[in-house]
Amino acid sequence: MIDLRSDTVTRPTPAMREAMAQAVVGDDVYGDDPTVRRLEARTAELLGKEDAVYMPTGSMTNQVAIRAHTEPGDRVIMDIASHVVRSEGGAPAALSGATVQPLLGDRGIFTAAQLRDALGVTHPGSPTTLTPPATLLTVENTHNGGGGSIWPLELLDEVVVIAREAGLSCHLDGARVWNASSATGIPPARYARDFDSVSVCFSKALGAPVGSALAGSSAFVTRARRFKQLFGGGFRQAGIIAAGALHALENHRGDLAHDHEKAGHLADVLVSIPGVELVRKHVETNILRFNVPGTAARFVDACLARGVAMLVSGARAVRAVAHRDVSMDDVRSAGEVIREVLATRDSGARSAAVSVMTC
Ligand SMILES: Cc1ncc(COP(=O)(O)O)c(C=O)c1O
Incomplete structure (x- = not known):
C-alpha cells in the first residue's frame, strides 16, 4: 500500500523507538518529567518564545490557545477552510463559547483588507455591545485546506498589524510551520515572531507517534497549562512520547x-x-x-x-x-x-x- 492519505501516517523509526525506550521520565502533571521539559524548552527556542507546553494533539493546542485568549461570546477570526473551522468538531463554540467569523481566503490566505472589513467600523449608530467582541485572530501556516500553501511573509505581517491595531491577540496554527520554513528558508521563529501563541505538531511528517506543543510567553503558557488540565490533557510519564517528538525535531526536520x-x-x-x-x-x-x-x-x-x-x-x-x-x-x-x-x-x-x- 502506498499511503498518501496524510503525513500523520508517518511512523517512528528504529532510532526514534530506541530514544523513546531510553527516555528518562517523571510525572508531567507535577512538572517533573525531564524529557517533556526538554522538548518544551527546545520547541520554545526554535519558535523564539519563552516557554511551550506539550499536549497530545494539534487540535488540543489550538483549542487551549482559543480558550486561553478568549472569553465566552468573543469572536475569533480565521480562514473558512482552516483546520479549526473544518476539522475540530466545533470545539471553539463547545469548549470556549467562542463565535468563529470565517474569512473567505484564497487557499487559506486572506488579506489585510478582508480582515479590516471583518473587524467592521465603530460608529455611535452601531453600538459595540451588539457585535461579539473580536479578540483573537488565528492564522494557519502552512494551510492544510489550502493545499499546503505558505503565507507570504509580507501578508502575514500585514494581517497581524491590523489585528494588533484592533486589540486582538494572534494565534498561529503552525502544525506544519516546519514545512513552510523548509520550503522558504525563513526560520520558524520568524514566522512565529508576531504571534502571541504558536501551535506546532511533531506527529505530522516528522514521524513522531504523538504530540504537539503550544508556545508563547511564560505568562501565556502558564495560563495554557491550566486549560490543558481542564480539557483533560494532563498526562503522566509523557516523556516516553516526548522523546519521540524530540528525536523527530532534531533528526527529521531536515x-x-x-x-x-x-x-x-x-x-x-x-x-x-x-x-x-x-x-x-x-x-x-x-x-x-x-x-x-x-x-x-x-x-x-x-x-x-x-x-x-x-x-x-x-x-x-x-x-x-x-x-x-x-x-x-x-x-x-x-x-x-x-x-x-x-x-x-x-x-x-x-x-x-x-x-x-x-x-
Ligand atoms: C493545520 C492543522 N492544524 C491542526 C491539526 C490537528 O492536529 P491533530 O490531528 O494532532 O489534532 C491538523 C491535523 O491534520 C492540521 O492539519
Missing part, C-alpha cells in the same frame, strides 16, 4: 525538503493528465489538492484497489500528501496508477455526461 520534492514530482505527473485540475505552482510543500473528472469517491476507490490510498475531500476533490514513509519510487508508481485509473475512468466520465444530457 528531511522535509524531500517530501516537497516528492509532492512536486506527483504534481508534475498530475498536471500532465487530461482532466485533472491542479495548478502546479500551488503545490508549495507536501500537500496536493486536485480535482478529478467524475466523482472523487470513485477515483479514490479505484486507486485504493490498485494499492494507492488518498483522501476524498469534496465531490471532485482529492487530497494526496507526500511524506517520509513513501519513497520517490512509490510516488512514481502512484503517479502511474493515477494515470491508468483516469485513462479508464475518462471514458466512463464522458459517457456518464452524455447519458445525463440524453436523459
